[in-house]
Amino acid sequence: MSETVTIPSFAPRPKSRAARLSQLVPIAVLLPTMVATGIYIFVFVLWNIYLSVTNSSILPVYDFAGFDAYTRLWRNPRWTTGVWNLALFGVLYIVLSTVVGIFLAILMDQKVKGENLLRSIFLYPIAISFVVTGTTWQWILNPSTGLQSFVRNLGWESFEFSLITDRDTAIYAVVIAGIWHASGFVMVMVLAALRGVDTDMVKAGQIDGASMAKIYRRIILPTIWPVLISVFIILLQFAIKTFDLVLALTHGGPGISTTFPAMFVYDRLFAAGELAQGAAAAVWMLIGLVVLFLPILALNWVIRRQKGAVK
Template identity: 85%
Template sequence: MPSAPHAADFRPRPKSRARRISELVPLAVLLPTLITTGIYIFVFVIWNIYLSLTSSTLLPVYDFAGFDAYTRLWRNPRWTTGVWNLALFGLLYIGLTTLVGVVLAILMDQKVRGENLLRSIFLYPIAISFVVTGTTWQWILNPSTGLEAFVKQLGWQGFEMGLITSRETAIYAVVIAAVWHAAGFVMVMVLAALRGVERDLVKAGQIDGAPMLRIYRRIVLPAIWPVLISVLIILLQFAIKTFDLVLALTHGGPGISTTFPAIFVYDRLFAAGELAQGAAAAVWMLIGLVVVFLPVLALNWALKRRKGGAA
């Protein structure tokens, strides 16, 4: 009869040298990127904060001027207008993009004909840059060359749209272009999550006689909340960093009606030669990102904890 195994037989064998080296290869490959990213994020953020506390104008001056740049920043009507524009744009952009993306995903989840073609069409805008999107919509909404001119050529001479030429409506032109650009991306993410939901839950709701709208609202959408949180975070950073879309579409005008904090930072740093004020504006944008992301992360944590407690 074979002898019983000893306790020494179950001890983990020491790793060979080749195996230890192979485990270090991924870290060695990623290390230069991690170091570069760390320098880019932390070192330059600290340098930017220090620069905002100086009296730098065209060139950096490493003195200490306190919060003078921050005080002058909030007295600048262009900055305050940009902040309000960003708040309005962010609410409309995130809300409408999420709504349109979820509705499209639910419709595509009904196994419609030509789903692959439709999915590619809806996803196509995210494949092009914001500059191309802004230029395209600038041409479409231009009264002399776009949709308004086309309708007038058909005989409706009294037709006027003027979406990007009016101070009151230009911001909504930016929202329309941004929603068109990102709605397909949201649709694909939500659709992938919908396909991962257990179909037995949907069938159980149908057997109970619940309409599909209620099934999606009460069963399906709560089941994919992690994806919805991810979508919200991605759209938040898109909104706060909006720059090239506005620059290509409206150039921040008419006047300053569509100026954004990112455009203000760019102008202060490179056009106006106000390094300290531009750095202060960048610091406020960083604070805004943190302030906006913390509630979202807290909500994500609370939902996970609730789900874990329910389990």
């Protein structure tokens, strides 16, 4: 902070009951947020959990009916396929976006001319909605209109690129669109972290004759860990919430081959009239998020402790 501030002078006021009352002002200011957030986070989540153990179908009912909705869920192929797709997509999306992002960041860190322009180009997809991303990639990946027909028109008649219309591979179309959307974001995060690396350490390594690969592995990677953890957390929650991207790209198809848990929840709640089952599926999503988050947060905490209060 280099800004200098001139403090406006205020006329001194005598201490009074009003002055003491004024100490309650900040609490009063926070109160609406506390109430609203409290309802949103605790009441709503508990309410949803409660609805998941009722018999609610089209309308909510509040009589306890056990965990029937939870067990039925795992017999529903739409749900189990969705969970499997999320696991496959989540791993590929997070790992590949991170790898591509780190690769881009390392390239961008080599004193590149036009860095600002390149960064703007790589990052712009993050400003674009999943609906737009999904729609555009649907057109491009659609074999009868997009890339396949483009290459065939160039003269390569036997060219095949029809991931999106094949049950077994359509999920990779979602992965491609996801990586396109996220890798610039990873690049910017990693690049900012790289710029915070201690250059003296790097120089010392170079003087000692360490290879660039070794310097990256031994000196740079350890210092950018916290950023990688943040990236991981953000991508993980993008992955779990995956909904509009798939809806626009494949609509869950062909068949139900690219259905996702978030789509299942929406379908049960607002199309199938199975409120309890939709609520139960949402609870599983929350459980999944928490189970994956806790070890990461613990790891993050340990790393921060070791580095000694990074704030």
